[in-house]
Amino acid sequence: xxxxxxTKWVLLALLFFSTVINYLDRQALxxxxxxxxxxxxxxxxxxxxxxxxxxxxxxxxxxxxxxVTDWLGARVALLLFVGWWSLANIAxxxxxxxxxxxxxxxxLGLGEPGNYTVGTKVVSEQFPAPQRGLALGLYTAGAMIGxxxxxxxxxxxxxxxxxxxxxxxxxxxxxxWMLAWWWAYPRKAQVPAATPQAEAAAAAEASATPGLETPVxxxxxxxxxxxxxxxxxxxxVWALVASRAVADPVWYFYLFWFPKYxxxxxxxxxxxxxxxxxxVYVAADIGSVGGGLISGRLVKxxxxxxxxxxxxxxxxxxxxxxxxFVAMHPPIxxxxxxxxxxxxxxxxxxxxxxTMTVDLFPSRYIASVAGLVGCGSALGGMVSAQVVxxxxxxxxxxxxxxxxxxxxxxxxxLAWTALKQARRSKMTLIGPQAAAVAAG
Numbered sequence: 001x002x003x004x005x006x007t008k009w010v011l012l013a014l015l016f017f018s019t020v021i022n023y024l025d026r027q028a029l030x031x032x033x034x035x036x037x038x039x040x041x042x043x044x045x046x047x048x049x050x051x052x053x054x055x056x057x058x059x060x061x062x063x064x065x066x067x068v069t070d071w072l073g074a075r076v077a078l079l080l081f082v083g084w085w086s087l088a089n090i091a092x093x094x095x096x097x098x099x100x101x102x103x104x105x106x107x108l109g110l111g112e113p114g115n116y117t118v119g120t121k122v123v124s125e126q127f128p129a130p131q132r133g134l135a136l137g138l139y140t141a142g143a144m145i146g147x148x149x150x151x152x153x154x155x156x157x158x159x160x161x162x163x164x165x166x167x168x169x170x171x172x173x174x175x176x177w178m179l180a181w182w183w184a185y186p187r188k189a190q191v192p193a194a195t196p197q198a199e200a201a202a203a204a205e206a207s208a209t210p211g212l213e214t215p216v217x218x219x220x221x222x223x224x225x226x227x228x229x230x231x232x233x234x235x236x237v238w239a240l241v242a243s244r245a246v247a248d249p250v251w252y253f254y255l256f257w258f259p260k261y262x263x264x265x266x267x268x269x270x271x272x273x274x275x276x277x278x279x280v281y282v283a284a285d286i287g288s289v290g291g292g293l294i295s296g297r298l299v300k301x302x303x304x305x306x307x308x309x310x311x312x313x314x315x316x317x318x319x320x321x322x323x324x325f326v327a328m329h330p331p332i333x334x335x336x337x338x339x340x341x342x343x344x345x346x347x348x349x350x351x352x353x354x355t356m357t358v359d360l361f362p363s364r365y366i367a368s369v370a371g372l373v374g375c376g377s378a379l380g381g382m383v384s385a386q387v388v389x390x391x392x393x394x395x396x397x398x399x400x401x402x403x404x405x406x407x408x409x410x411x412x413x414l415a416w417t418a419l420k421q422a423r424r425s426k427m428t429l430i431g432p433q434a435a436a437v438a439a440g
Contacts, residue, residue, distance in 0.1 A: 066371020
């Protein structure tokens with residue numbers, strides 16, 4: 001099912017802004033890490049544990065966020081999620097110890113995944129296959145805009161009003177956003193396209209490529225319990241989960257540790273970090289939108305949608321390992337250029353993996369699938385936070401950059417495995433022959 005022209009773009013714009021706020025709230029801690037550590041007398045390992053606690057909550061909540069989204073619908077679910085994480089961010093501004101900081105970030109992690117399960121569901125319901133990569137790229141670009149704005153905005157607020165004010169101001173912005181979402185989301189859009197006819201139409205739209213098998217209509221389970229049972233046994237789902245779990249630690253590293261690396265290893269002040277770190281996240285922004293455009297262009301030229309996503313992901317996986325050269329301590333301009341290539345490549349990869357998930361599964365339970373895949377992302381980030389914390393405990397970041405360089409090539413092999421497994425899946429929208437052709 002596709003939404004009306006104006007409505008779907010208004011919803012996408014609001015999702016873009018909620019994602020900007022989501023990342024401002026998340027990135028504030030890494031931008032202010034050195035300042036907060038000094039104020040609360042925290043070590044690097046304690047900071048790593050705070051990041052890990054956030055990601056643990058993020059991983060656990062991702063699974064339930066998908067189910068809540070499918071249950072309540074996008075309109076109500078996102079109001080719940082944004083309200084929760086905004087209050088948690090405001091609470092961060094009141095902490096007085098490392099334990100309180102961990103508790104506040106744990107609460108933040110419980111709310112933030114819902115932004116992405118709702119976004120995936122809205123794109124699945126509102127946009128046809130050729131537009132999905134672009135739609136996902138545009139709203140996900142809000143994450144990169146948020147990460148881009150965070151260094152100068154968060155740093156500027158902290159330098160002017162103190163670090164606690166940065167959390168209060170960004171938290172209030174989320175509460176104000178809720179008014180716009182409540183007003184703009186049409187009531188009728190609460191009912192998802194769950195009929196067999198609608199699912200068959202979505203399947204035809206996802207797989208209508210000359211030379212491919214006519215898609216097999218999906219007969220989805222009637223209850224969410226049935227959905228969970230079948231998804232839990234679906235190897236396609238778990239291959240996608242594994243791919244995100246392996247690839248996303250790279251993004252979490254550049255999100256949570258790169259600004260700290262600039263301060264601790266390259267001697268930059270907070271003002272200097274605020275003035276240059278945003279460049280890396282602009283590159284991610286370009287990858288977010290550009291990655292969707294690239295695979296969308298391939299679809300328009302006749303390539304199967306799922307194969308177009310995988311082809312684009314392979315290209316990104318070839319680019320990402322250049323981050324290895326950061327360990328050679330290049331001059332700052334070259335360092336930033338290398339980091340830009342990595343973040344561009346990662347977002348290109350991430351957008352296409354998410355779009356491929358939307359192509360493969362019906363909108364009726366796409367949020368549940370997205371929740372499981374997102375959980376894999378957070379679990380990978382949680383494990384990597386502990387590993388990176390130990391690797392950089394002595395102030396040496398070189399080993400961490402080397403580790404990150406190997407992850408995308410492994411992840412893309414897992415994504416290819418997911419498409420092979422789709423041949424035997426009864427949950428996906430494409431038939432066995434189409435899955436085989438898509439996987440190459």
